Amino acid sequence: MTKDFLVQQIREKKSYLCVGLDTDLTLIPKHLQHLPNAIVTFNKAIIDATKDYCVSYKINTAFYESLGIKGWEAMEETLHYIPNTHFKIADAKRGDIGNTSLRYAKTFFETLPFDAVTVAPYMGEDSIRPFLEYENKFTIVLGLTSNKGANDFELLKTGDTFLYEKVLSTVATWGTPNNLMFVAGATQASEFKNIRSIIPDYFMLIPGVGFQGGSLSEVSKNAMNKEVGILVNASRAIIYAGSNDLYAEDAKLIAMEYQTEMSSYLV
Amino acid sequence: MTKDFLVQQIREKKSYLCVGLDTDLTLIPKHLQHLPNAIVTFNKAIIDATKDYCVSYKINTAFYESLGIKGWEAMEETLHYIPNTHFKIADAKRGDIGNTSLRYAKTFFETLPFDAVTVAPYMGEDSIRPFLEYENKFTIVLGLTSNKGANDFELLKTGDTFLYEKVLSTVATWGTPNNLMFVAGATQASEFKNIRSIIPDYFMLIPGVGFQGGSLSEVSKNAMNKEVGILVNASRAIIYAGSNDLYAEDAKLIAMEYQTEMSSYLV
Numbered sequence: 035m036t037k038d039f040l041v042q043q044i045r046e047k048k049s050y051l052c053v054g055l056d057t058d059l060t061l062i063p064k065h066l067q068h069l070p071n072a073i074v075t076f077n078k079a080i081i082d083a084t085k086d087y088c089v090s091y092k093i094n095t096a097f098y099e100s101l102g103i104k105g106w107e108a109m110e111e112t113l114h115y116i117p118n119t120h121f122k123i124a125d126a127k128r129g130d131i132g133n134t135s136l137r138y139a140k141t142f143f144e145t146l147p148f149d150a151v152t153v154a155p156y157m158g159e160d161s162i163r164p165f166l167e168y169e170n171k172f173t174i175v176l177g178l179t180s181n182k183g184a185n186d187f188e189l190l191k192t193g194d195t196f197l198y199e200k201v202l203s204t205v206a207t208w209g210t211p212n213n214l215m216f217v218a219g220a221t222q223a224s225e226f227k228n229i230r231s232i233i234p235d236y237f238m239l240i241p242g243v244g245f246q247g248g249s250l251s252e253v254s255k256n257a258m259n260k261e262v263g264i265l266v267n268a269s270r271a272i273i274y275a276g277s278n279d280l281y282a283e284d285a286k287l288i289a290m291e292y293q294t295e296m297s298s299y300l301v
Numbered sequence: 302m303t304k305d306f307l308v309q310q311i312r313e314k315k316s317y318l319c320v321g322l323d324t325d326l327t328l329i330p331k332h333l334q335h336l337p338n339a340i341v342t343f344n345k346a347i348i349d350a351t352k353d354y355c356v357s358y359k360i361n362t363a364f365y366e367s368l369g370i371k372g373w374e375a376m377e378e379t380l381h382y383i384p385n386t387h388f389k390i391a392d393a394k395r396g397d398i399g400n401t402s403l404r405y406a407k408t409f410f411e412t413l414p415f416d417a418v419t420v421a422p423y424m425g426e427d428s429i430r431p432f433l434e435y436e437n438k439f440t441i442v443l444g445l446t447s448n449k450g451a452n453d454f455e456l457l458k459t460g461d462t463f464l465y466e467k468v469l470s471t472v473a474t475w476g477t478p479n480n481l482m483f484v485a486g487a488t489q490a491s492e493f494k495n496i497r498s499i500i501p502d503y504f505m506l507i508p509g510v511g512f513q514g515g516s517l518s519e520v521s522k523n524a525m526n527k528e529v530g531i532l533v534n535a536s537r538a539i540i541y542a543g544s545n546d547l548y549a550e551d552a553k554l555i556a557m558e559y560q561t562e563m564s565s566y567l568v
Contacts, residue, residue: 056401096397096404102412103373110370129421130363130394131448134323137363145369154396154421156443158450176423181398183425186471187464192457197464204453 035149036170037212037237040121041261043089048297050262051289052090052123052239054269055080055112056097061274063281073098073105076281077112080273083286087293090121090265092239093148113146121265123174123239124148132160139165150174152217152239155201159208166209173214174239177202177229180219202232211235215265218257226256234259241267250292254299262300268292302416303437304479304504307388308528310356315564317529318556319357319390319506321536322347322379323364328541330548340365340372343548344379347540350553354560357388357532359506360415380413388532390441390506391415399427406432417441419484419506422468426475433476440481441506444469444496447486469499478502482532485524493523501526508534517559521566529567535559 044050055077059067062076069075081091093112098105116122128138128151135153142151143165150172153162165173178188178198188198195203202216215237218229229238238257243250243266250266257264272292276284311317322344326334329343336342348358360379365372383389395405395418402420409418410432417439420429432440445455445465455465462470469483482504485496496505505524510517510533517533524531539559543551 094397094401094404096395096401096408100404100407100412102408103370103377106370106373125397127397127421127424128363128394130361130392131446131450134361134363137361137367140367141363141369145367154394154423156421156423156454157394157446157448158453158455160448160450162450179398179424181424181427183398183427183429186425187423187468188425190459190464190467192459192464197454197457197459200457201454 035121037261040089040237043119043121044262045300047087047089047293048300049087049089049293050265050296051088051292052092052121052265052267053080053084053088053272053289054092054094054125054241054267055273056094056269057273058097059101063277063279065279071108073101073108074111074115077108078115079282080285081112081115083282084272084289085117085120087286087289088120090123091116092123092125092267092269094269095124095126110146113148122147122149124151127152127154127176129154129157129161131157132164135161136164139168143168143171150215152176155205162205162208166213168213171213172237173209175201175205175214175216177216178219178225179217180241184219199228199232202229206233206236211237215239217241226253230257230259235263237263237265239265239267243268250295251299254296258299266292266296302388304528307356307504310386310388311529312567314354314356314560315567316354316356316560317532317563318355318559319359319388319532319534320347320351320355320539320556321359321361321392321508321534322540323361323536324540325364326368330544330546332546338375340375341378341382344375345382346549347552348379348382350549351539351556352384352387354553354556355387357390358383359390359392359534359536361536362391362393377413380415389414389416391418394419394421394443396421396424396428398424399431402428403431406435410435410438417482419443422472429472429475433480435480438480439504440476442468442472442481442483444483444505445486445492446484447508451486466495466499469496473500473503478504482506484508493520497524497526503530505531506534507531510535517562518566521563525566533559533563
C-alpha cells in the first residue's frame with residue numbers, strides 16, 4: 035500500500051482507527067472457545083463488524099506464535115481475510131543484524147503479505163535497512179512506547195536529548211514518509227507536540243488509546259499533520275467490548291464511537 | 302536447564318561453543334535442496350556431527366519464520382532433535398509491553414521447549430520481566446551487539462556511560478545469573494574487560510566469532526569468569542564449512558577446531 039492510498043482511505047472513512055487483533059483464546063466469548071478454528075472465527079467476525087470504521091488492522095504476532103503452528107495458521111488466515119483497502123500491520127517488534135533482518139523483512143513482506151511491520155531500533159541502521167528496501171511497504175520503528183518501561187532507556191538523556199528523540203531524528207534520515215513510520219506511545223500526550231516537531235512528515239502509529247489509557251482528543255490535537263499522519267490503535271477496548279453472542283455487535287459499536295470522535299477531529 | 306548443569310557440561314566437554322543453526326535453503330548443499338524436508342535433514346546431520354564439540358545450539362528464528370508454517374515446523378522438529386544435554390537458545394530478539402512479552406515467553410519456554418531466548422531491551426523492565434518469571438529458563442538480553450549499527454544507539458553516551466553499559470547495569474538488577482544472560486558482541490574485544498566488570502557473574506552469549514570477525518583468544522581471555530561465563534557462537538563458519546556430500550564431516554572438523562582451541566583456554 036502507498037501512503038497516498040492510506041491517506042485517501044482515512045479521508046474517505048473519516049477515521050484513522052487501527053484495530054488491534056490481540057486475540058487470546060481465553061478472552062474470546064465462551065461459546066466460541068471450543069471451536070477448532072475459534073481464533074479465526076472470532077477475528078473474521080470482528081473484521082466484518084469493524085471494517086467500515088477503521089482503516090487498518092494490527093496483528094500482534096505474539097498472541098499467534100504462542101500457540102505454535104496452529105497460531106501461525108490462524109495469523110495467515112486472518113491476514114488473508116483483511117480487505118486490501120486496509121493497512122495490515124504485523125506488530126512483531128523484530129530487529130537483528132542485517133543478514134537476519136533481511137529474513138524478517140521477507141517473513142512479513144513476502145511470505146506474509148503485510149503492509150507494515152514494527153521494528154525495534156536498539157541494534158541500529160543495518161538492523162532496519164533491509165525492511166526499508168521494500169517498495170510500498172512500511173517499517174514502523176519504535177520511538178516512544180506507552181509502557182512504564184519506557185522510562186528505563188527510551189527516556190534516558192543522551193546529551194541534550196532523550197534517547198527516543200535521538201532514535202526519531204536518526205532513523206528519520208534512513209527512510210522517507212513513503213516507507214517509514216514511528217511508534218509513539220499515547221500515555222505521554224504532552225510529548226506529542228515535541229515528537230511531531232522532530233518528525234513533521236512521518237506517520238505515527240499510536241498505541242495505548244483504550245485500556246492502556248491516553249486521550250484521543252489530546253493525541254489527535256497534538257500529533258496530526260497535514261496528511262493526518264496518525265493511526266490510533268485500540269485492541270482490547272474494541273475486540274473484547276462484548277463477551278456473549280453479541281460480541282461482534284459490541285465491537286462494532288465501540289469502533290463506531292472511535293470513528294465518530296475521530297471524524298470530529300478531521301478537518 | 303540450570304546454570305550449574307550448563308557449567309558442568311562446559312567443564313566436561315572442555316567447550317563453550319554454541320552452534321548457530323542459521324539454516325538457509327539456498328546455502329545448504331545442492332544435493333539436499335530438493336528434499337521435502339531439506340532444512341531438517343541438514344540440521345540433523347549438523348547436530349549429529351557437532352554435538353560432541355559444543356554445549357549449545359542457537360536457532361535463529363528469522364531463518365525459519367521467513368519460510369512460513371513449513372519453517373516453523375522445521376524449527377520445531379530441529380529443536381526436538383537437539384539433545385537435552387545441550388542448551389537450546391531461540392535467537393528471536395523479542396520484546397514488547399508486558400502483556401505481550403508474556404506471550405513471547407510462553408512461545409519459547411512452553412509451546413517450544415527452548416532453554417533461553419534473546420530479548421531486546423529498548424522497551425524496558427516490563428518488557429523483560431515476563432521472561433524472567435520462568436524457573437530454569439534464561440533471558441538473554443542484548444547488551445552490545447557485533448554489528449556496525451551498534452554505533453548508532455548502543456554506543457551513545459548517556460551521562461558518563463554508554464547506553465549499552467547502562468542497559469547491562471540496569472537489567473542486571475532485574476534478574477540473577479540463574480535466569481539472565483547478556484549478548485556481548487565479539488567485534489569489540491577491547492570492550493570485554495569493561496563488560497565483565499559491569500556484569501561479573503552473568504553469562505555472556507558472544508556472537509560474531511567466525512564470519513563476523515572477532516578473535517576467540519581475546520574474547521576468552523577478557524570475558525571469562527570463574528564459572529567460565531561465556532558461550533561463544535559460530536554459525537556460518539561451522540554449518541557451511543563444506544558444500545558437498547561431506548558437509549557434515551566438514552562442519553565437525555571446524556567444530557572440533559573451536560573445541561580444541563577452547564580447551565586450551567579452560568583451566
